[in-house]
Amino acid sequence: MKFPWRGGSAAALLACVGCGVGDARPGAGVAAAFAAADVPAQRPGPFAPNRMGYVPVFEYHVIGAGPTEFHHTPRELQADLELLYRRGYRPVTVAELDERRIDQVVPAGYKAFAAVFDDASPSQFRYLERPGGRLEVDPTSAVGIWTRFTAAHPGWRNAATFCVLSAGDAGGAFFGNGNIQGQKTAWRYPKLRFLVRQGFELCNHTQWHARMDRYPDAFVMEQIARLALAVDSAVPGYRIRTLALPLGVWPRNRSIAWRGSWRDPGSGRTVRYDYPAVLEVAGGPNVSPFDPRYDGHSIDRIIAYRNAVRVTLDRLDRHGTAYVSSGAAAGRGR
Numbered sequence: 001m002k003f004p005w006r007g008g009s010a011a012a013l014l015a016c017v018g019c020g021v022g023d024a025r026p027g028a029g030v031a032a033a034f035a036a037a038d039v040p041a042q043r044p045g046p047f048a049p050n051r052m053g054y055v056p057v058f059e060y061h062v063i064g065a066g067p068t069e070f071h072h073t074p075r076e077l078q079a080d081l082e083l084l085y086r087r088g089y090r091p092v093t094v095a096e097l098d099e100r101r102i103d104q105v106v107p108a109g110y111k112a113f114a115a116v117f118d119d120a121s122p123s124q125f126r127y128l129e130r131p132g133g134r135l136e137v138d139p140t141s142a143v144g145i146w147t148r149f150t151a152a153h154p155g156w157r158n159a160a161t162f163c164v165l166s167a168g169d170a171g172g173a174f175f176g177n178g179n180i181q182g183q184k185t186a187w188r189y190p191k192l193r194f195l196v197r198q199g200f201e202l203c204n205h206t207q208w209h210a211r212m213d214r215y216p217d218a219f220v221m222e223q224i225a226r227l228a229l230a231v232d233s234a235v236p237g238y239r240i241r242t243l244a245l246p247l248g249v250w251p252r253n254r255s256i257a258w259r260g261s262w263r264d265p266g267s268g269r270t271v272r273y274d275y276p277a278v279l280e281v282a283g284g285p286n287v288s289p290f291d292p293r294y295d296g297h298s299i300d301r302i303i304a305y306r307n308a309v310r311v312t313l314d315r316l317d318r319h320g321t322a323y324v325s326s327g328a329a330a331g332r333g334r
């Protein structure tokens with residue numbers, strides 16, 4: 001059967017290898033302890049299981065008004081989530097997709113999609129400071145919209161992937177620093193910890209979004225390793241397993257996008273990373289992780305611009321080509 005979208009190149013699916021920052025990893029169990037709770041009991045959905053179906057991975061950047069394809073207003077994000085919910089789609093993280101755990105986290109008879117937020121801008125996670133210093137998640141930021149949606153919709157989860165920068169410009173530094181959009185530098189690490197506690201996935205988008213093809217290998221690996229180090233400082237022991245290519249551009253030596261090392265001259269410590277999942281910027285819905293064409297190191301995405309989500313769902317639903325979960329029992333014994 002022919003599909004309208006290209007799939008990844010044929011490659012063996014890598015086992016979960018994760019990544020590490022150094023060797024000694026006190027608190028390595030922390031990521032597991034923070035893992036999302038099991039799917040709440042829910043009646044099966046209306047669709048027949050389709051383990052070979054496509055999984056759209058939608059990509060968001062700035063959650064706010066603006067003229068480019070990288071702007072999506074809070075109202076548009078809310079409308080996307082409502083549409084996905086109504087059409088029987090339930091969220092998974094990129095990690096869950098890549099680890100072939102869709103059937104374990106999406107109830108039987110529901111379709112799967114992933115949402116990825118790139119660049120760690122304040123528009124994605126903004127705090128409002130209330131009297132007495134109390135911090136409230138801005139309900140118009142992506143995290144505010146998503147967590148409220150979860151609270152109001154049975155079967156939805158805080159399953160989205162945030163591809164973060166630690167030192168990007170214009171506040172693209174763990175969701176805001178230097179009082180940009182009122183965001184204090186001291187809130188950066190607590191924001192990352194909040195996301196992990198809520199069940200969201202953190203993903204490496206490099207230290208400051210360098211175009212990887214313009215730099216030598218050592219520089220590229222430093223960009224990736226420095227971000228890994230910063231995340232480890234914020235959430236000790238957290239295991240990053242996904243990287244999003246800045247601007248979708250590969251380094252000259254592709255493999256250093258997912259595997260490499262860098263020696264921190266400050267501490268003398270060597271930071272190593274080994275990520276099973278790498279996200280492209282475009283390409284259409286991704287093939288199922290059970291499809292022989294699946295390549296975790298080249299996961300296609302769709303920029304969620306204007307009505308891109310609706311158009312994508314219309315095509316998947318018309319052709320009956322979306323991945324549909326068969327439920328937890330069928331997901332075991334892979």
Ligand SMILES: [Zn+2]
Pocket residue numbers: 118119205209245246247
């Ligand atoms: Zn980016």
